[in-house]
Amino acid sequence: MLNPVWAGTRAAELTSDTAFAQAMLDVEVGWCAAQVEFGTAPESITGAVAAAADIDDYDLVAIANATPDGANALIPLLSAMRDKVAEADPDAAVYVHRGATSQDIIDTALMLLAARVGNHALQQLKTSVHQLINLAEQHATTVMIGRSLDQHAQPISFGYRVSQWVEALGSAGQHLETVLNNLPLQWGGAVGTSTWWVDYFRAEQPETDPMALVNHQRDLLAEQLGLVAASVWHANRIPVTTVAQSAFQVVAAAAKLANDVLTAVQAEQAELAEPTAPGRGGSSAMPHKNNPVLSIRLKTAAQVAAGDLNTLHTGIIANTAERADGGWHTEWAAFRDLLRTTGAVTEILAELTAGLEVFPDAMRGNLEIHGNYLMLGRITQWLGPVVEAHEDIPQGTGKQLVQETCQQAIANGDDLAETLAAKLPEGVVSVSAVNKVLDPSGYMGGAASIVAEVNSRYRKWST
Numbered sequence: 001m002l003n004p005v006w007a008g009t010r011a012a013e014l015t016s017d018t019a020f021a022q023a024m025l026d027v028e029v030g031w032c033a034a035q036v037e038f039g040t041a042p043e044s045i046t047g048a049v050a051a052a053a054d055i056d057d058y059d060l061v062a063i064a065n066a067t068p069d070g071a072n073a074l075i076p077l078l079s080a081m082r083d084k085v086a087e088a089d090p091d092a093a094v095y096v097h098r099g100a101t102s103q104d105i106i107d108t109a110l111m112l113l114a115a116r117v118g119n120h121a122l123q124q125l126k127t128s129v130h131q132l133i134n135l136a137e138q139h140a141t142t143v144m145i146g147r148s149l150d151q152h153a154q155p156i157s158f159g160y161r162v163s164q165w166v167e168a169l170g171s172a173g174q175h176l177e178t179v180l181n182n183l184p185l186q187w188g189g190a191v192g193t194s195t196w197w198v199d200y201f202r203a204e205q206p207e208t209d210p211m212a213l214v215n216h217q218r219d220l221l222a223e224q225l226g227l228v229a230a231s232v233w234h235a236n237r238i239p240v241t242t243v244a245q246s247a248f249q250v251v252a253a254a255a256k257l258a259n260d261v262l263t264a265v266q267a268e269q270a271e272l273a274e275p276t277a278p279g280r281g282g283s284s285a286m287p288h289k290n291n292p293v294l295s296i297r298l299k300t301a302a303q304v305a306a307g308d309l310n311t312l313h314t315g316i317i318a319n320t321a322e323r324a325d326g327g328w329h330t331e332w333a334a335f336r337d338l339l340r341t342t343g344a345v346t347e348i349l350a351e352l353t354a355g356l357e358v359f360p361d362a363m364r365g366n367l368e369i370h371g372n373y374l375m376l377g378r379i380t381q382w383l384g385p386v387v388e389a390h391e392d393i394p395q396g397t398g399k400q401l402v403q404e405t406c407q408q409a410i411a412n413g414d415d416l417a418e419t420l421a422a423k424l425p426e427g428v429v430s431v432s433a434v435n436k437v438l439d440p441s442g443y444m445g446g447a448a449s450i451v452a453e454v455n456s457r458y459r460k461w462s463t
Contacts, residue, residue, distance in 0.1 A: 004293075005301040011343025014117040015336055021063070022055040023109035023116075024074055028081060029053045030224035032095055038217040040200075041095040048089035049096070052081050071329060074102045099189055099196035103234055103323055107186035110335055111227055114243050117343040118180045124346035125173045125250060129166055130462035131353040133455045136162035140451040143441045144271065144363035145374075147263075152374070155367060155440040158271075158358060160447035161260065163454040168253035169349075170458035172246070179246040184230030184239050185222040191322040192234035234323055237316040240331055247342040248309050254345045255302030258295040261356070265292045270362045275355025294352040301345045308338040367440055372416045375438050376406050382437055383420070383429060390425045 006012045013019065032049045035041035058080055066076035078097055086093040097105070140159035145152045189196050194214045201210035215229070222229035233239050264272035274292045315330025367374070380402050388398025401424070409419035417434035436442065 005297050005304060006340050006344035009344040009347050010120060011117055011340050011347060014120060014343060015113060015340035017060060018055055020109060020113055020336065021060060021077060023112040024077055024105050025053055025055055025081065026112060027105050027108045028096055030221055031100060033224050034217055034221040035095055037220050045089060045092035045095050048085045048092040051088045052084035072102050072106060074105045101190045104187050111183045112225060113336065114339055115180060115183050115226065117339045118176065121343040121346040122173060122177055122180065124350045125169060126462045128349045128353045129170050129173060129458055132162055132166045133459055133462060136166060136451045137455060139358060140448045141441065142360050142363065143367060143444060145367040152370060155443050157444050157447040158363060159451045163451045165257045166458055167454050168256055172249035172253045174461060176246045176250055179243055183227050184233060185225065185227040186233060187218045187221060188232035188234055192232040235319060235321065237319055240335060241316060244309055244312050244335060244338050247338050248305055250342050251302050251305045251345050254298050254349050258298035261295040262292055269366060271359055273357040274352060294348050297348050298345060301341050305338055305341045308334045371410065372438055373410050378443055379406055379437060386428055387424060390428060392425050
């Protein structure tokens with residue numbers, strides 16, 4: 001109730017306590033399956049393990065209440081799982097969690113969580129980027145005022161601004177996709193050296209390199225879970241930061257879009273409007289308001305995610321020896337919250353970009369606030385050298401003459417094109433030529449070309 005960013009989203013379901021506990025169960029079940037496949041556990045355990053694989057059969061409140069006793073949730077969950085397996089087959093329980101440690105299960109479960117919510121987020125993000133590509137193309141030449149340091153600057157096209165959203169979200173999405181395709185399995189036993197399994201294989205197959213067998217069995221587990229069979233990273237938390245930072249990039253890119261929308265929907269600007277829905281955006285005290293709640297949620301999400309990322313980093317830099325005393329524990333909630341926020345952000349973003357309303361007339365009206373004064377730099381840059389080259393104009397005074405003539409015409413409210421044609425030496429410039437230069441749609445640089453270039457980079461990826 002206190003987090004409107006992710007309340008009610010699919011991302012909230014994918015990162016709930018139930019989802020995390022299920023991920024831990026999935027790791028334990030996958031490990032039993034890997035042992036069976038490798039031949040270190042009998043196939044007869046499969047049914048008993050499968051019967052204990054559904055988190056809905058567990059008392060999560062009791063597990064949560066018991067979590068402080070061991071400082072992690074896997075310990076009470078594992079105890080309950082072993083009991084369920086033993087009920088179905090007393091001989092099967094010994095194979096559950098064999099040779100593993102809590103960190104193997106928790107770290108791997110968090111990577112499963114990252115895969116599940118990350119792939120959901122990626123599809124939502126691709127939808128948003130595709131919608132923005134179409135919007136940028138539609139408005140590649142829709143002229144509006146560019147803003148620099150919160151002040152009116154030079155004309156741009158709205159499509160150009162959208163292309164910058166596409167660039168940020170598309171590049172962040174591609175980075176996230178790469179990270180999701182390389183999520184690592186964590187598997188090393190008590191201190192990361194796989195001692196239990198090395199001793200086991202050394203006794204069972206003394207003629208074979210025990211680590212080769214350990215790695216082969218680990219590879220089967222990675223395949224079961226859809227993760228990458230990476231080297232042990234118990235005390236190397238870079239995989240965690242890699243996932244977290246790629247997720248945050250998506251949130252930060254969405255926040256840029258939200259900030260631009262929040263400015264543009266203000267009554268003083270009225271250049272954009274968020275999509276409407278029944279019951280959305282209302283005020284408890286001011287019925288005339290239609291609050292831009294989608295963008296507000298995106299901005300809120302980024303501010304919350306920044307805190308989660310900082311908390312995660314704080315835990316990681318407290319990492320010590322083979323397993324951190326408190327640093328590792330600090331990571332869990334922050335990592336999960338960051339994943340949840342990122343998934344929710346992409347859902348909100350997909351809805352916002354699908355129905356964003358654009359008002360070109362308002363954009364043109366805001367552009368014209370400064371009148372022709374906005375074009376003074378362009379006029380001077382164009383006419384200054386021409387006037388300077390005229391034989392009746394003293395050297396070094398052409399640019400100044402053009403500026404003074406323009407400023408006087410603007411101050412008097414006179415027609416700038418007619419004033420320049422009349423005041424400057426005869427034949428230097430025509431009224432039609434000045435009016436053409438004064439058209440802001442011709443003063444947008446390579447905006448349309450940039451739109452096409454950016455769109456071409458992300459169109460195929462987002463489809």
